[in-house]
Amino acid sequence: MKRYLPFLIVGVVAAVAIGGGAALYRAKRPRPLTIPKERIASSATESGGVHMLGPADAPVTLEEYGDFQCPPCGKLSEPINEIQHDYNRQVRLIFRNFPLVNHQYAREAAYAAEAAGLQDRFWQMHDLLYKEQAVWSNSTDARALFNAYAGYIGLNIERFKIDIDSDKVKERVAADQKQGVSLGVKNTPTIFVNNKEIDPKTLNPTELRATVDAAVKNTRPPS
């Protein structure tokens, strides 16, 4: 019996590793999320509106749940802007805050973007936060940098400083996050194209553009 024991031990460990790995894969395998019809974003249905770039009646909607301190979100920010720019009349871009707890300044950055939004400069702050992500993420005083960014994009700084700590801004970020959680969003970036989640494995500029290309081709041009 002792002669066969090492074979038995190795066989059992191999079976446990393969079986455990397969079970874990099944549990973690991403199931594409979808946004139910009644919760599709529109300016009219949400109090305070949504952060939307592009025509409200565009046939293709690219909706992102993002975290300003998340590196992959930062890497996709400019390519997404380019997609929206290239398909100006056919694609609308929606951004929702989903700050992750493990990112030290993510929530404050979301507040900064929302505070800028109260002065109609949300997208300018959005772009700047992503562009400068490496700087403020590694700083010891991100708030001072956010104030500087507010000045750079032409905000009324005194008003920005009040707004960034306001309940209105905090509630807005919390509402975005609550909506994401209710849809099943866990990670960032989570991107929906026409209300269907993009496979995280294809979240790169080339494949994202290909997905939007296909979505645009599948829709009739607006009359």
Added chain:
Amino acid sequence: MIAALISAAGLAEATYLTVISLTGETAVCGGSASCFEVLGSKYAKIFGIPVAGLGAIAYFSAFTCATFAAFGYRRARLLLALTIGAMFLVTLWLLFVQAFLLHAFCRYCLFSAAMIFLLAGIVISQPASD
């Protein structure tokens, strides 16, 4: 026997990392930013195969050799030393990548490196003639 237990722990960790690589979790933010930097980098795959998967195979080989060595198979000791030696060299390369190319450390990778150093220590302290 200790080498077999350490290899089994390494196998469990490498299997976990292989799964999160295959499910695409390393392509998004959800865990630590440093882990994303490392596990989502181009160095985390070789010809499309996750390095963690190759690590799982290596740990399983080490476990197999250590188990047979514990039961007195002489050749298994030599094979274990060769396997751990190869894993040790790869670990040095991966630590170099994290420290000097990515400037980010993944805690899973550091845990794995610690286990391989332990295994190397065991192999060196217990020469084949024992």
